Amino acid sequence: METALAQVGPRLRQARQDKGWTLEELAAGAGLSASTLSRLESGKRQATLELLLPLTRLLGIRIDDLLPSEVPDPRVRQEAIQMGGVTVVPLASESSPVRTYLTTFPPVDEPPELTSHGGYEWLFVLDGALRLRVGPRDLTLGPGEAAEFDTRHPHSLSAAGEAPARVLSIFTEGTIEAHTGPRRRR
Missing domain, CATH: 1.10.260.40 (lambda repressor-like DNA-binding domains)
Known part of the structure; x- marks a missing residue:
């Protein structure tokens, strides 16, 4: 003091x-x-x-x-969210204006249904192959590839192939909730 x-x-x-x-x-x-x-x-x-x-x-x-302002602890301590085998790890605090997540998509037999909602998504593939469907486009992205899209277009994301896909994702506020629903912790 x-x-x-x-x-x-x-x-x-x-x-x-x-x-x-x-x-x-x-x-x-x-x-x-x-x-x-x-x-x-x-x-x-x-x-x-x-x-x-x-x-x-x-x-x-x-x-x-x-008076000097208190510098908060910058570490993010949020638990992973599980939904249908997909693991979503928040990389920013809930108060952050940017919604950033590490998402792991497990291999699937069938891609998920297309969905649409308000918002915008940006993603970067870290490991594995990601199947991204946006409207009529059906793409496979590998490590180092990025994509961005308006989420009002019907879309789905899933692993492509036999290995999980790890993806860095950035969403506009409210977008992740359209995929995860109410927060469920593992």
């Missing part, structure tokens, strides 16, 4: 300088002496709400802007 408070002064000074104001101008507008503001900015005076509220209002910033 002490290191967070130590950053208030320099951040306050930076906000003042960003506005192009002198110590005297900001202090006068906030009803403080230039000396008090100088001590706040240098860390020689403890910041209090009573002092910071008028300063932040004048500067057009929030008190939170003067």
Whole structure:
């Protein structure tokens, strides 16, 4: 907490300088002496709400802007989703604006039914062969190949051949749910 408070002064000074104001101008507008503001900015005076509220209002910033933000743990810890033998591993948090997944398609005797829904899909084959059907097209993609398509077109994805296909997939929001339904964890 002490290191967070130590950053208030320099951040306050930076906000003042960003506005192009002198110590005297900001202090006068906030009803403080230039000396008090100088001590706040240098860390020689403890910041209090009573002092910071008028300063932040004048500067057009929030008190939170003067404090360092907590950096969240960037690791993604979500369990795999199982659906009809397909394993979908979320690679981004649920709050992420990008829906990214590692999907493993097992070998199948028959490809799944075509489906359509709102959204957009992008995929990249990592291992194996992927059978991608979009509208009248029936394609087989190998490792290193990518595809993208509007999911309003009827489509299906499955492994092609005897080995599983591992695919990196990126979807627009809500698209994966059209394939997985309600989240089921393994």
